[in-house]
Amino acid sequence: MSEGDLAYEALIQFLYRAPVALIQLQKDGAIEILNPMASRLLMPLAPDGDMENFFHVLRRHAPDLPQLCADFSDQQGVVCEGRRISVEATHGHAEGPNVLSLGLLKLDDNRLMAVLLDATHEVVREQRMLASAAQLDTLTQLPNRAGTLTLLRKMATRERAASGDHCAVLLLNLDRFKQVNDTLGNAVGNQVIALVAERLRTTLRAGGRPGSGLAVETATRVGGDEFAVLLDGLPAPEVVERIAGRLLQRLGRPYRVGEQDLSLTFSLGLVVLKTGVQDADDLLRDAAIAMAVAKSQGGNRMVAFEQEMREQALLRSSLEADLRLAIERAELFNVYQPVVGLLADGRMDPGAGVEALVRWRHPIRGLVGPVDFIGIAESTGMINAIGSQVLATACRDFVAWQRALGDRAPRLLAVNLSRAQLTQPGLCDQVAAILAASGMPAAQLQLEITESLAAQGADIQQQLLDLKQLGVKLALDDFGTGYSSLSSLHLLPVDTVKIDRSFVSLAASSAHHKVLIEATVLVARSLGMTTVAEGIETVEQANVAHAQGCDKGQGYLYSRPLESAVLLEWLNQRQEVLNPA
Known part of the structure; x- marks a missing residue:
C-alpha cells in the first residue's frame, strides 16, 4: 500500500472513530462526508431520515445558519464556535441530545466543515454549578x-x-x-x-x-x-x-x-x-x-x-400600612401639654411654654397613642415626614396663639426630634424653611432630644451646633436615663435640662432622688441652663421640684396634653398666676 493510501486509510479511521461529529458540506449545506458520530447525533433531528442537507436537518433548531454562512466574507476561517443549539426529541426518536455545541469552519469558497458535540452533560454540569453559586x-x-x-x-x-x-x-x-x-x-x-x-x-x-x-x-x-x-x-x-x-x-x-x-x-x-x-x-x-x-x-x-407574636406582627404590619395612608390623609394631629413656670413665691406661671405631641385619629381603631406607632415610624423612615408635619403645624399654631392671646400666649414651643431626624442631612434647612413659612420666631422654638442621642458622635454634635446657629433653643429630654452625666453636661450644647419623670415620681419619698434633682439643678444653673421637672402628678412632687429649685414643671397635675382650641381655653382660665397647692 502506497504512502498516500496509508494516509487516506488513517484519515478514514480517524473520521470513523472520532468522538465528535464531523461533517463536510458544500456552501449550500449539501452534505459530502459525515462520520458515524455525525449520523448518530443528526438522525433524531432529520425529518424522514433525510440527511442530505445539513442546513435542512437543523432548520427547526438553527434556522439562521445559511444566512450566517452567506454573511461570512472571509475566504476561510471560523464562522462560529461553541454555539449552543437546544433540541428536543422528534420524529419518533425518544433518545438524543438535548443540547448540541456547533463549530463551523469555512474551508474555501465552496466547502464548509461542521463539528458537533453532545453538550447535554456539560450544560447540566454548568447549571448545577450556577445553582450552587446562586445559593x-x-x-x-x-x-x-x-x-x-x-x-x-x-x-x-x-x-x-x-x-x-x-x-x-x-x-x-x-x-x-x-x-x-x-x-x-x-x-x-x-x-x-x-x-x-x-x-x-x-x-x-x-x-x-x-x-x-x-x-x-x-x-x-x-x-x-x-x-x-x-x-x-x-x-x-x-x-x-x-x-x-x-x-x-x-x-x-x-x-x-x-x-x-x-x-x-x-x-x-x-x-x-x-x-x-x-x-x-x-x-x-x-x-x-x-x-x-x-x-x-x-x-x-x-x-x-410564640404564636401570639405572629398576631402582633400582623397588627404591626397593618398599622404600618395604615400609617402611610394616615400621613397622606392628615389623620395625625398635634396636642400640646402646658409647661408651667415654678415661681419663687410658690405660684405657677401657666404661660411658660407648651410641648407639642403627636396623636393619630384612626378611622376604625379610634385614637392611637404614640407608643403604638412612633416605633413603627422610626423603623420605616416615616418619622421624618411625621416630624416635619408636627413641627410645621406646631409653629403655625404657636403664631396663631400669639395673635389671639397676646401676652397671655405661651412664650416657648417645645418639639421633639427623633434619632432619624437628627441624622437627616437637610434638617437645618428644613427647620429654617418652616420658621420662615410660619413666621415663628426662632428664639421661641425649643427642639428636644434625648440624653442618649445627645451623647452620640461628632456628626450629631455638629448637627446640634448648626441648629443653634439658626437661633433655636435645645433641650435635653429624659435626663438621668441615658449615657451622659452631670460631669459631662457642660459638653452638650443645650439650653434646658428636663429631669426624667422617674426621678420626679420618687423624689417625694426618696432622699436619694431628691438629692439627684438638687444636684442636677445646681450644675445646670451654673452652666446657664434652665431645668424642667417632668411627669409631675401630685402636689407633693410639685413641692419637691419647687423646693429643689426647678425652673419649670410639666405633668398631669397641671394639665394633660390638649388640642389647640382646648389649650386656649385652659390658658384663658388661668389668666391669674395660680398656686398648684
Whole structure:
C-alpha cells in the first residue's frame, strides 16, 4: 500500500472513530462526508431520515445558519464556535441530545466543515454549578438566603425519629450594625460580617447527621447583617436554648478590625420545629418575628417564637400600612401639654411654654397613642415626614396663639426630634424653611432630644451646633436615663435640662432622688441652663421640684396634653398666676 493510501486509510479511521461529529458540506449545506458520530447525533433531528442537507436537518433548531454562512466574507476561517443549539426529541426518536455545541469552519469558497458535540452533560454540569453559586454568599462563603431556604426545606420535610430527633432554626441580627457602617465605613462593615461568619463556623459543631444522635449545626447568611443557624437531629428541644446562649456568648466577644477592638451584641430569635411537615418560609418568618421582639427589648438576648407574636406582627404590619395612608390623609394631629413656670413665691406661671405631641385619629381603631406607632415610624423612615408635619403645624399654631392671646400666649414651643431626624442631612434647612413659612420666631422654638442621642458622635454634635446657629433653643429630654452625666453636661450644647419623670415620681419619698434633682439643678444653673421637672402628678412632687429649685414643671397635675382650641381655653382660665397647692 502506497504512502498516500496509508494516509487516506488513517484519515478514514480517524473520521470513523472520532468522538465528535464531523461533517463536510458544500456552501449550500449539501452534505459530502459525515462520520458515524455525525449520523448518530443528526438522525433524531432529520425529518424522514433525510440527511442530505445539513442546513435542512437543523432548520427547526438553527434556522439562521445559511444566512450566517452567506454573511461570512472571509475566504476561510471560523464562522462560529461553541454555539449552543437546544433540541428536543422528534420524529419518533425518544433518545438524543438535548443540547448540541456547533463549530463551523469555512474551508474555501465552496466547502464548509461542521463539528458537533453532545453538550447535554456539560450544560447540566454548568447549571448545577450556577445553582450552587446562586445559593452561596460571596462575602462569607456561607449559604445565602436561597441556600438557607433549600436547607431548611430539607430539614423541615424529612422524616424524623419518634424521639431524640428535634430541629430548630435560629435567626441572628447584629444590634446597631448601622452605626458600624456609618462611623467606620462599609469596608469595615464587610470585615465585621466576614469575622462573624468565621466565628460562627468555629463555634458550631459540623459533625453528625440527622437521626445519629449527633446534631447537625449549619450557619448561613440570610442577608445584610442577618445570619441563620439550622439545628438538626437534637436530642431534646431544651438543647436549643443552650446552643443559642453559647452562640450569643461567643459572638459577643470583641472583634479585632485593624487597630481596634469592636464589641458587638446580637438579637436572636429561635423556632423549634413541630412534628409534621412545615413550610420553610414560614419558619424563617417566625424566627424573624422572634428576633425583632428580642431587638425591641434592647437586644443582646434570645427570644423563642410564640404564636401570639405572629398576631402582633400582623397588627404591626397593618398599622404600618395604615400609617402611610394616615400621613397622606392628615389623620395625625398635634396636642400640646402646658409647661408651667415654678415661681419663687410658690405660684405657677401657666404661660411658660407648651410641648407639642403627636396623636393619630384612626378611622376604625379610634385614637392611637404614640407608643403604638412612633416605633413603627422610626423603623420605616416615616418619622421624618411625621416630624416635619408636627413641627410645621406646631409653629403655625404657636403664631396663631400669639395673635389671639397676646401676652397671655405661651412664650416657648417645645418639639421633639427623633434619632432619624437628627441624622437627616437637610434638617437645618428644613427647620429654617418652616420658621420662615410660619413666621415663628426662632428664639421661641425649643427642639428636644434625648440624653442618649445627645451623647452620640461628632456628626450629631455638629448637627446640634448648626441648629443653634439658626437661633433655636435645645433641650435635653429624659435626663438621668441615658449615657451622659452631670460631669459631662457642660459638653452638650443645650439650653434646658428636663429631669426624667422617674426621678420626679420618687423624689417625694426618696432622699436619694431628691438629692439627684438638687444636684442636677445646681450644675445646670451654673452652666446657664434652665431645668424642667417632668411627669409631675401630685402636689407633693410639685413641692419637691419647687423646693429643689426647678425652673419649670410639666405633668398631669397641671394639665394633660390638649388640642389647640382646648389649650386656649385652659390658658384663658388661668389668666391669674395660680398656686398648684
